[in-house]
Amino acid sequence: MRYTPHFLLEDAAEVKRLIRENPWATIVSNTAAGLVASHYPVILEDTADDVISIVSHVGRPDEQLHELGQHETLVIVQGPHGYISPNWYPEGQIIPTWNHVTAHLYGTPEILSDDENFRVLGELVDHFEQRMPEPVSLQLDDAGARGVARGTVGIRMRVARFDARLKLSQNKGPEVVDRIIDALESGDVYSNPALAEEMKRVHPR
Incomplete structure (x- = not known):
């Protein structure tokens, strides 16, 4: 990104x-065959405050295709x-x-064992299902879920560095910031409440 x-x-x-x-992330690899990009959900592992480690599956x-681990x-x-108009x-x-x-x-991804991959898949499902009134779990059909899991490969990436x-x-x-936030929250054009919330985090009123 631009500095x-x-x-x-x-x-x-x-x-x-x-x-x-x-959690919906883009994975990009510079391989022997050229650039490859894929999109998968990721979740954080429980680590020390200054350590970022994510797990997922492909x-x-x-x-x-990604030459993962190499x-x-x-x-x-x-x-x-979102777009910020000079009208504001x-x-x-x-x-x-x-x-x-x-x-x-x-970072350099680590390929997980089959057992650890299945554990991570279960955690992914549990993570996103926890909001549902009747959460679904892979444990409801362990044998069937393990069959599907064989078509996936689990990965862990301990982040070596980040640019954010x-x-x-x-x-x-x-005053300008307030106008932008108001326009994003309730304007008729380019309304973007989620972006307004992010702005309020760095510009407390």
């Missing part, structure tokens, strides 16, 4: 929050984002922008 010091996100806890709230043969991989996590700026300011919360995570941005109008004055 913009005033938008840098360097707090590992905030990156973890971004992953937790936006469908076969994506682990071969080199560094990029995982992109994208939070709320003072008169005479005409350059629009795009606000966003984004993290690039780098919170670009949320930090370069604008309080």
